[in-house]
Amino acid sequence: MEINIQLKSLADKINQLKSKIETEESTKHAFVLPFIHVLGYDAFNPLEVVPEFTADLGLKKGEKVDYAIFQNGEPIIIVECKSWKEKLTIHNSQLFRYFHVTKTRFALLTNGIHYQFFTDLDAQNKMDEKPFLEFDITNLKENTINEITKFHKSNFNVDNIVSNASSLKYIKEIKKQINNELENPSNDFTKFFANKVYTGRLTEKVVDEFKDLVQKSLNQFISEKINDRLNAALTKETIKQQDEETVTIEDENKIITTEEELDGFRIVVAVLRRKIPISRIVHRDTQSYFGILLDDNNRKPLCRLHLNGSKKYISLFNDNKNETKLPISSIDDIYQFEKELLDTVDLYEAQVQV
Structure with missing residues (x-):
């Protein structure tokens, strides 16, 4: 520790x-x-x-x-x-x-x-x-x-x-x-500042008057410095958040959902609509893959399509949610994995019932 x-x-x-x-x-x-x-x-x-x-x-x-x-x-x-x-x-x-x-x-x-x-x-x-x-x-x-x-x-x-x-x-x-000195400025401390700003003769009365001015000036100076530090920290945090939001927006702008990915989604919907309502099947596109989820839940992936590279793949998930990436020649090959897709839906539905 x-x-x-x-x-x-x-x-x-x-x-x-x-x-x-x-x-x-x-x-x-x-x-x-x-x-x-x-x-x-x-x-x-x-x-x-x-x-x-x-x-x-x-x-x-x-x-x-x-x-x-x-x-x-x-x-x-x-x-x-x-x-x-x-x-x-x-x-x-x-x-x-x-x-x-x-x-x-x-x-x-x-x-x-x-x-x-x-x-x-x-x-x-x-x-x-x-x-x-x-x-x-x-x-x-x-x-x-x-x-x-x-x-x-x-x-x-x-x-x-x-x-x-x-x-x-x-x-x-x-x-x-x-x-x-901050609590009760001494004569020497007061005279040090008074000599810098006062052009007249520093009588005892003038020094006494300056004691209050010096104390107020010091307290205000410290308060302003603290506020400046706090404002600088808040500004820095705001800029950081804005930068993070900008990066997120830029990342989202880099994502282009292709017509081929949407066609693949429609095939998956056609396979699964016999078992669940269409409204429960949702797609989310990322820079790495085109994801298809049950109930718009990241913890319920149905499959992932990798269609933007020179080689195409479909990712399927077993009962431990382990991902298996399989090659396909075109989106029509998605029909070959009808059983696996339906089994994945059954798995999630069984978990809900339990």
């Missing part, structure tokens, strides 16, 4: 169960361990996932983190869990103390719903205070799923993740700043 489907399934489970989960221990078992499983690690294999992981911390003994994920005998991720009802705070976290005494480059702080991944970008072998990857598992975006996938057992590569972590960290912080 693809990881995005597994994450969606886990998110649905969390939304259904969280009201019934009361403790940190229940959070671990119901939410965190399934997430570790999604990453491809076996929580019941002590060579891959070690609960209550202990490391020597100088004079301080016996402190533990909730889990350590191992690869090739070394811890690659240490995990600290909280109850899903608790907010995550990195202060006083045991992850800080464990990080520098293990060979791991990644630490995970989670309450089973919110996840924060840390590494040592600011100082080597010292865990950063800010996570480089942070998400709510019940509200995942596609780009976040792509980052989670890098921690999967089959993809895990320390150098690749660390090299990308710096970009993720700064992108996350920049997005926060953009959001802050």
Whole structure:
């Protein structure tokens, strides 16, 4: 199962169960361990996932983190869990103390719903205070799923993740700043735009007036961009549908029903009218063959005539609807297959009765 489907399934489970989960221990078992499983690690294999992981911390003994994920005998991720009802705070976290005494480059702080991944970008072998990857598992975006996938057992590569972590960290912080400016433009942000369009002196009163203008301009710009993208997508879909309809029309225009095919149809009608009304026998011409159907139903082919090539054929159908293509010298040879045509009608009629 693809990881995005597994994450969606886990998110649905969390939304259904969280009201019934009361403790940190229940959070671990119901939410965190399934997430570790999604990453491809076996929580019941002590060579891959070690609960209550202990490391020597100088004079301080016996402190533990909730889990350590191992690869090739070394811890690659240490995990600290909280109850899903608790907010995550990195202060006083045991992850800080464990990080520098293990060979791991990644630490995970989670309450089973919110996840924060840390590494040592600011100082080597010292865990950063800010996570480089942070998400709510019940509200995942596609780009976040792509980052989670890098921690999967089959993809895990320390150098690749660390090299990308710096970009993720700064992108996350920049997005926060953009959001802050959209909600409440700062003086510097406002002055940047005001200087471009206002020719007078930027007094405090003018800057305050421009804050509202800048905020409205940004919101309108974003809305217009979204609408443009939606309209472009709708236009593209409309053009695609029109192209498909045009191709269909062009294909239909290429079909020319010949007088010989109509004569062949009349012969089939003459054979079958003794058993069924003429109104039930219908022809449909295609580029490949001239089809004759019972009740205008594609699932009830009576026969097919192939008359446009250098050699002529008639296709007949057995009780399994398998097609047999037989050569004919002219449409008059259709009379030779009277029994087969009548048997085909009997077959369809018997199916209706059953």
